[in-house]
Amino acid sequence: MSLPVLSALAAGPAPSPSPSTSTGPLPVTPTLQDAQESATHAASWVEENWSTWLAIGLRVLLILVIAAALRVFVRRAITKLIDRMSRTAEAVDGTALGGLLVNAERRRQRSQAIGSVLRSVASFLIMGTAALMILGTFEINLAPLLASAGVAGVAIGFGARNLVTDFLSGVFMILEDQYGVGDTIDAGVASGEVIEVGLRVTKLRGDNGAIWYVRNGEVKRIGNLSQGWATAGVDVTVRASEDLDRVRSVIADVAETISKEEPWNERLWGPVEILGLDSVLLDSMVVHVSAKTMPGKAVSVERELRWRIKRAFDAADIRIVDGPAAPVEEEEPLDPTAAVAAPSALNNPASPQSAATAPIPSPAPSGVPK
Secondary structure: OOHHHHHHHHHOOOOOOOOOOOOOOOOOOOOHHHHHHHHHHHHHHHHHHHHHHHHHHHHHHHHHHHHHHHHHHHHHHHHHHHHHHHHHHHHHOOOHHHHHOOOHHHHHHHHHHHHHHHHHHHHHHHHHHHHHHHHHHOOOOOHHHHHHHHHHHHHHHHHOHHHHHHHHHHHHHHHOOOOOOOOEEEOOOOEEEEEEEOOOEEEEEOOOOOEEEEEHHHOOOOEEOOOOOEEEEEEEEEEOOOOHHHHHHHHHHHHHHHOOOOOHHHHEOOOOEEEEEEEEOOOEEEEEEEEEEOOOOHHHHHHHHHHHHHHHHHHOOOOEOOOOOOOOOOOOOOOOOOOOOOOOHHHOOOOHHHHHOOOOOOOOOOOOOO
16 A cells, blocks of 8 residues: 555544444543542631631520529529528417418418419520520521511410410419418409419309309409408397496406407407497397407407307396397287087077978878868
8 A cells, every 4th residue: 555545544533432322511520639629628618617606606605504504593592582481481380470470371372383483484584585695696687586476475465365364463463462371352253261372263262162263364352351450340239228337337347358268368459349339229229349350250259259248148137139129919818609619590499490491291192181
């Protein structure tokens, strides 16, 4: 073969061992140099931002530590305060001062309720503030979150307004010490002795033994009959013809006697006073007797006064009446003939009634001479 032919063959395209069927770009295989560049970029990013992340982490950790320590300190302080209140109640319980104050069960429940409310409020405020500070550390916009929380709070408030009202009313009742366990109260919707005080419901035992559950939000007025002092009042009705000086003297002797005997001398907080006449009627007059007593003991003092006054009046021959005496009607003499039956007209054979009852004679037979 000549030299020009060999040159032409050498300049032509080289034959392909297999035909190519793919027309798209070939996948790029990462090389070691690419991995080194990525690692270098990551290392540089970490090197540039590690101080920022470390500062954020330390700040979050510091916020959590301070919040936890503050929460523990506040809760312990509240617990110590409640324990001191309970120890004070136990110290005076059983003494004369304890009788004038509240009983131990009432003070214990009130202390527990106040402590629970204060601890819950303190924990909520401390941990809520810490959570907001942590979110602010991560540069999160808190405005939408606070707005959503406000809308949700309004919706929950409208939906559970009765529950919120009961809770808030119970908190203020306990904080203001309006009543407690052992008190006799008139709550309007029910009355009786308080056996349990809660943040939502107050439990009362009525005079007939029934237990009333009164929602704190429904109580519009409260009459506490067990705080301060009570008044025992007795009305003594005697005949209008009785000697007032003698009546006063007998009642004064009874008052002096009861004020020196136990346990009435402790239940009476003042002398038994004869206030005078409340009313004067035609056949009777009312003398009013009053005394200041220990809270909750007025009824027992009134009963004892009535008992003693009645016995003293019986001994002094003074008659107690209940209002004007009813007039006594004189009995008419009995008629001796009232039990005798009236005479019958049939007893007289000449009377028309007797003739009308006589038998009719039969007619005589014919042909027989009359």
